[in-house]
Amino acid sequence: MGMKDEVHGRSQPGQAEPKVKNKEVVALEDAEAQEEMEANKKRHLNVVFIGHVDAGKSTTGGQILFLSGQVDDRTIHKYEKEAKDKSRESWYMAYIMDTNEEERVKGKTVEVGRAHFETETTRFTILDAPGHKSYVPNMISGASQADIGVLVISARKGEFETGYERGGQTREHVQLAKTLGVAKLLVVVNKMDDPTVNWSKERYDEIESKMTPFLKSSGYNVKKDVQFLPISGLLGSNMKTRVDKSICSWWNGPCLFEALDCIEVPLRDPKGPFRMPIIDKFKDMGTVVMGKVESGSVCEGDSLLVMPNKAQVKVVAVYCDESKVRCAGPGENLRVRLSGIEEEDILSGFVLSSVVKPIPAVTEFTAQLQILELLENAIFTAGYKAVLHVHSVVEECEIVELLQQIDPKTRKPMKKKVLFVKNGAVVVCRVQVNNSICVEKFSDFPQLGRFTLRTEGKTIAVGKVTDLPVA
Numbered sequence: 001m002g003m004k005d006e007v008h009g010r011s012q013p014g015q016a017e018p019k020v021k022n023k024e025v026v027a028l029e030d031a032e033a034q035e036e037m038e039a040n041k042k043r044h045l046n047v048v049f050i051g052h053v054d055a056g057k058s059t060t061g062g063q064i065l066f067l068s069g070q071v072d073d074r075t076i077h078k079y080e081k082e083a084k085d086k087s088r089e090s091w092y093m094a095y096i097m098d099t100n101e102e103e104r105v106k107g108k109t110v111e112v113g114r115a116h117f118e119t120e121t122t123r124f125t126i127l128d129a130p131g132h133k134s135y136v137p138n139m140i141s142g143a144s145q146a147d148i149g150v151l152v153i154s155a156r157k158g159e160f161e162t163g164y165e166r167g168g169q170t171r172e173h174v175q176l177a178k179t180l181g182v183a184k185l186l187v188v189v190n191k192m193d194d195p196t197v198n199w200s201k202e203r204y205d206e207i208e209s210k211m212t213p214f215l216k217s218s219g220y221n222v223k224k225d226v227q228f229l230p231i232s233g234l235l236g237s238n239m240k241t242r243v244d245k246s247i248c249s250w251w252n253g254p255c256l257f258e259a260l261d262c263i264e265v266p267l268r269d270p271k272g273p274f275r276m277p278i279i280d281k282f283k284d285m286g287t288v289v290m291g292k293v294e295s296g297s298v299c300e301g302d303s304l305l306v307m308p309n310k311a312q313v314k315v316v317a318v319y320c321d322e323s324k325v326r327c328a329g330p331g332e333n334l335r336v337r338l339s340g341i342e343e344e345d346i347l348s349g350f351v352l353s354s355v356v357k358p359i360p361a362v363t364e365f366t367a368q369l370q371i372l373e374l375l376e377n378a379i380f381t382a383g384y385k386a387v388l389h390v391h392s393v394v395e396e397c398e399i400v401e402l403l404q405q406i407d408p409k410t411r412k413p414m415k416k417k418v419l420f421v422k423n424g425a426v427v428v429c430r431v432q433v434n435n436s437i438c439v440e441k442f443s444d445f446p447q448l449g450r451f452t453l454r455t456e457g458k459t460i461a462v463g464k465v466t467d468l469p470v471a
Contacts, residue, residue, distance in 0.1 A: 048146035052163025060233035068117035149182040193232040268330030273357035308361030349393030369463035381420035390451035
């Protein structure tokens, strides 16, 4: 208010009035911008739902939206009727997340569905990643934007087993989630209300004991970064409020909302160099790009670079979720309207970055890889070709040289020269791509320096960028 009082104090009757107006408006706008940043003080997290195709990811996501008041009863009744008409009664909650016809007919989630909800301390964006084998690349784009993962596992007899065995999606998703930077995992054991389970503690314990060693081998610290809890996505039990003792006498832990609220995630630097990998773009009164801010902040009026093609652009408007904001910080999913570039000159995988410290654009880098599962009869050696997924980039790549193998026990390089490696090996190698891509060293920006290699629709290796060529 100080500024306004001063203005009033100085304004003499003879002076033009409009100037005062402008100053007041400016003061007001600044205060509003401040308020807007304050209102967004609730931390924002992206949570990805992963798991086998029928584990109940969409149903659980739908139930969360219903319980947190994002969807009203009328909509639910409409979906219930629709699902009944297609004789898919238990799918009605999933309809909230699966919005296109193909998904509803198949009962599968294809694109990465998106929705928002809030708890006491946190604003969440749900990324509902598809679980079906042929849709894994979509799951990658979902998980690469996630801060935490909810791994949905079906407790129903036979369903947990198919998701978990080799070829089931549960294993692949966990490995991918870890590489893609999903640091914390909530493992929700779903369908506890199923007649074959009936909230059985034995079944729950069996699933936990089978999953724990596997989660450890995928690189999760189970004590610190993983939490198990039982739920029923269809009935909403143990989700917003703790499950009633009359239904489940043995569970003393938190419900899903409490567990989500308590998760601690690594802090990103709002003052760091700006980085926003572009996952999509479209035309709408100019060029609009979409993505998640991995570092730094962006404000209306900023000058930025689109890398790797070094195009200078100006930020015309910033939208967070659906609303227009002035500034936005790390962790937010944004749509940014730019001037100075045509929509066709942008590809997904390009990165919106600060002018002072742009993201490196390279055609070759050194990486440490962990080989998961090669295709039958394949040998991993110089000349091996695969598809590289790093943040939102999808590029063909070739391994040009194996530099050294790392001993998994001591984590130190082995002495002998390495020509080829097999499943399970950890190896440092040089990777080459045809087109310039934007990556960072894993040690500088973990989210922009970790990647997966896939061949013929299967993830064969996960890795991190250890070194970039000197520019």
